Amino acid sequence: MPMTADQLRNGESAVIASLHEGDYRLRLAEMGCVPGTRIKREYQAPGGDPIAFRIDTYLLGLRLEEARLIEILPEDKGGNA
Amino acid sequence: MRRIALVGNPNCGKTTLFNRLTGLQQHTSNLPGTTVEAHHGKFKLPNETIELIDLPGIYSLFAESDDEKLVVQHLLGEGVEKPDAILLVLDSSNLRRNLLLQQQLQDLGYPTAAVLTMQDSAKRRGLAQDISHLEKQLGLQILGINPRKDRQLAAPISLFLEKLLNAAAPELPPNDTENKLQRFHSGEKIKGLSLETLLRYNRIESILSACQTQEYFGWKSFTLKLDRWFVHPVVGFLAFFAVMMIIFQGVFTLAEGPMTWVEDAFAWASVGVESFLPQHTASGLITDGLLPGLAGVVVFVPQIFILFFLIGLLEDSGYMVRASFITDRLMRKIGLNGRSVIPLVGGFACAIPAMMATRSIRNRSERLATMIVVPLMSCSARLPVYVLLISLAIPAQQFIGPVPAQTLVMTSAYFAGIIVALLIAALFKRFHPSQERSEFILELPAYQRPRLQTVAQQAWMKCKSFLQEAGSVILIISVALWALSTWGPGDSMNQAKIKAEQAAKELECPEDLEPREFQSQLESTFKLEASYAGHIGHAIEPAIEPLGYDWKTGIALISSFAAREVFVGTMSTLFQSSDGNVSGIRARMQKEIDPHTGEPKYGIAYALSLIIFYAFALQCISTMAVMKKETGSWTWPISLFLLYGALAYLGAFIVYRWSIGFLI
Numbered sequence: 001m002p003m004t005a006d007q008l009r010n011g012e013s014a015v016i017a018s019l020h021e022g023d024y025r026l027r028l029a030e031m032g033c034v035p036g037t038r039i040k041r042e043y044q045a046p047g048g049d050p051i052a053f054r055i056d057t058y059l060l061g062l063r064l065e066e067a068r069l070i071e072i073l074p075e076d077k078g079g080n081a
Numbered sequence: 082m083r084r085i086a087l088v089g090n091p092n093c094g095k096t097t098l099f100n101r102l103t104g105l106q107q108h109t110s111n112l113p114g115t116t117v118e119a120h121h122g123k124f125k126l127p128n129e130t131i132e133l134i135d136l137p138g139i140y141s142l143f144a145e146s147d148d149e150k151l152v153v154q155h156l157l158g159e160g161v162e163k164p165d166a167i168l169l170v171l172d173s174s175n176l177r178r179n180l181l182l183q184q185q186l187q188d189l190g191y192p193t194a195a196v197l198t199m200q201d202s203a204k205r206r207g208l209a210q211d212i213s214h215l216e217k218q219l220g221l222q223i224l225g226i227n228p229r230k231d232r233q234l235a236a237p238i239s240l241f242l243e244k245l246l247n248a249a250a251p252e253l254p255p256n257d258t259e260n261k262l263q264r265f266h267s268g269e270k271i272k273g274l275s276l277e278t279l280l281r282y283n284r285i286e287s288i289l290s291a292c293q294t295q296e297y298f299g300w301k302s303f304t305l306k307l308d309r310w311f312v313h314p315v316v317g318f319l320a321f322f323a324v325m326m327i328i329f330q331g332v333f334t335l336a337e338g339p340m341t342w343v344e345d346a347f348a349w350a351s352v353g354v355e356s357f358l359p360q361h362t363a364s365g366l367i368t369d370g371l372l373p374g375l376a377g378v379v380v381f382v383p384q385i386f387i388l389f390f391l392i393g394l395l396e397d398s399g400y401m402v403r404a405s406f407i408t409d410r411l412m413r414k415i416g417l418n419g420r421s422v423i424p425l426v427g428g429f430a431c432a433i434p435a436m437m438a439t440r441s442i443r444n445r446s447e448r449l450a451t452m453i454v455v456p457l458m459s460c461s462a463r464l465p466v467y468v469l470l471i472s473l474a475i476p477a478q479q480f481i482g483p484v485p486a487q488t489l490v491m492t493s494a495y496f497a498g499i500i501v502a503l504l505i506a507a508l509f510k511r512f513h514p515s516q517e518r519s520e521f522i523l524e525l526p527a528y529q530r531p532r533l534q535t536v537a538q539q540a541w542m543k544c545k546s547f548l549q550e551a552g553s554v555i556l557i558i559s560v561a562l563w564a565l566s567t568w569g570p571g572d573s574m575n576q577a578k579i580k581a582e583q584a585a586k587e588l589e590c591p592e593d594l595e596p597r598e599f600q601s602q603l604e605s606t607f608k609l610e611a612s613y614a615g616h617i618g619h620a621i622e623p624a625i626e627p628l629g630y631d632w633k634t635g636i637a638l639i640s641s642f643a644a645r646e647v648f649v650g651t652m653s654t655l656f657q658s659s660d661g662n663v664s665g666i667r668a669r670m671q672k673e674i675d676p677h678t679g680e681p682k683y684g685i686a687y688a689l690s691l692i693i694f695y696a697f698a699l700q701c702i703s704t705m706a707v708m709k710k711e712t713g714s715w716t717w718p719i720s721l722f723l724l725y726g727a728l729a730y731l732g733a734f735i736v737y738r739w740s741i742g743f744l745i
Contacts, residue, residue: 019275023518027400029278030141031522032178036286042305046314047410050419050521056176057206059304059404059525061419066522 091138373560416510428458621624
């Protein structure tokens with residue numbers, strides 16, 4: 001099972017591998033969630049949803065179901081690479 | 082005049098730049114049928130004056146929300162003249178994502194130049210760009226600026242823009258982007274857009290690898306530290322409520338001084354006019370009709386300005402987006418979106434800009450639901466009504482437990498609106514479930530010190546349009562009211578005078594009134610009752626009598642269907658408190674005596690019932706007009722008018738009966 005962005009824990013970072021097909025694909029790509037980009041989970045809203053990710057150099061808030069569309073390759077634990 | 086459009090991502094410093102360059106010389110324009118605004122301003126180049134157009138911030142040309150569409154309409158020249166050139170504003174701290182827009186724009190063939198902003202925050206994130214290298218790679222002129230700090234901004238930019246306008250249009254590479262855009266925005270589904278975006282990012286990556294260095298990925302920022310608290314499950318919500326409380330408290334305390342000045346100025350003007358003009362009907366038109374009506378509006382400009390200003394500061398600082406972030410889960414449950422928070426909070430200032438602010442919600446059902454409940458947020462026009470009624474019926478010294486009774490009633494009025502709004506949104510979701518997928522995908526911009534000047538400018542523009550719109554309506558209504566209450570059918574006015582003299586003999590004069598004062602009050606009451614206005618009021622009295630209102634309130638109620646704040650103006654015209662001062666009207670109303678019983682007429686049950694009526698009723702033609710524009714038909718505004726009218730009537734009825742039973 002490939003890992004998706006929602007499975008990261010706060011402070012963990014990864015590299016985006018691919019985007020699932022679907023309505024949000026274009027929007028996510030436009031916002032810079034493209035393969036090869038570094039992604040780091042920073043924090044979440046009360047209740048665990050939405051989640052704030054750092055995409056390259058900026059913070060992006062995504063709902064759980066949106067984060068599930070981003071497949072990732074785990075990079076390292078601890079995140080400050 | 083040649084025109085240059087400013088295009089860029091949201092939060093890239095575009096509006097700051099625009100405001101710095103054009104100052105207060107701005108106006109806004111709408112495309113037919115929409116309320117999305119473009120801002121226009123004049124800017125001087127060495128040899129000519131040009132027009133700058135500030136368009137809404139966008140991430141991509143292939144976007145679906147109305148404000149994003151406006152940008153594309155300008156660029157394609159649909160319904161508007163195309164600009165002569167484009168000034169692209171690029172955020173240096175986020176260059177990769179910003180360049181997507183540059184790559185798309187390149188395909189449209191406009192003469193383009195770019196300014197690079199936010200280099201200081203890029204540096205803090207370990208980013209640095211080689212501008213001259215970037216210019217070569219992108220094939221466009223780039224000027225590094227800091228719109229917030231640079232002292233000299235106009236001079237270098239005017240030289241830069243002159244060069245841009247004199248440059249030859251770039252050679253257009255063969256592409257079908259323009260055609261694709263047209264098809265996309267006429268609703269066609271276009272395949273391969275995601276792939277195209279990925280390919281553009283590949284190209285951006287190769288450009289950046291040559292001219293950008295990134296030292297580190299992890300960054301310990303002030304923003305993340307603050308967010309730890311602002312999104313905290315407990316502290317975050319407490320902070321949200323505290324911020325709202327501070328805003329409302331701020332509106333009251335900060336506006337107090339300026340409001341007194343306005344009141345004093347009008348009192349002074351009224352005395353001046355009275356001593357200057359001969360005692361005549363025409364001078365009555367000014368001192369009893371025009372001045373009190375106008376004073377009733379102008380006096381609330383300080384409050385409205387402060388409310389717009391404070392909400393503007395919150396938006397500009399980046400906090401409002403966090404409020405969206407923490408409330409999204411709850412909002413989703415009732416068919417709204419985290420993004421609804423901004424319009425809903427804005428609704429406390431004014432429903433009109435709030436309706437426009439719903440445009441960033443892409444899901445149509447969520448957007449409609451937000452627009453439906455926005456009018457239930459107690460807007461600043463209701464504030465004067467609440468203030469007048471609360472100070473009329475509730476003594477400032479009265480406490481319920483530790484809370485002053487006045488504050489409690491005011492807060493309850495706001496909460497009554499909020500609770501009903503949440504219920505209505507939930508009902509709407511139940512009976513009108515969304516067909517589209519709901520999305521959040523929201524940038525959380527870094528916190529920044531709010532730009533006082535920009536925010537104040539925007540708040541002032543909003544006040545100005547409030548004054549222009551409300552002012553003219555109120556002027557007409559106050560003159561009409563004055564005429565209707567000065568004259569009556571036949572010799573009814575003379576008869577009223579005789580009746581008043583008789584009543585003065587029969588009724589006992591209250592202790593705190595001089596006998597002469599008592600008689601003149603009885604006279605004006607009888608005269609008003611005999612006038613045309615009195616007749617209209619009496620005609621609708623049976624309908625509003627169950628709510629505890631008399632015919633005078635009826636007149637004020639009818640006239641405030643044009644806009645709520647007219648209520649205070651009408652009351653001051655009806656009670657001839659020519660100094661336009663809340664305490665003046667209040668004093669007249671408190672002294673008002675029921676001619677049949679000799680008891681005070683306007684008590685606590687009356688005040689509470691009216692407050693609830695105003696909290697729910699959709700008494701604002703401008704709001705209805707904006708909603709018609711935004712939804713494309715009169716169906717929703719009219720249905721809401723009827724629904725909220727019924728709700729107001731029912732609510733006022735229950736509150737009135739309840740207060741009579743329990744409080745009196």
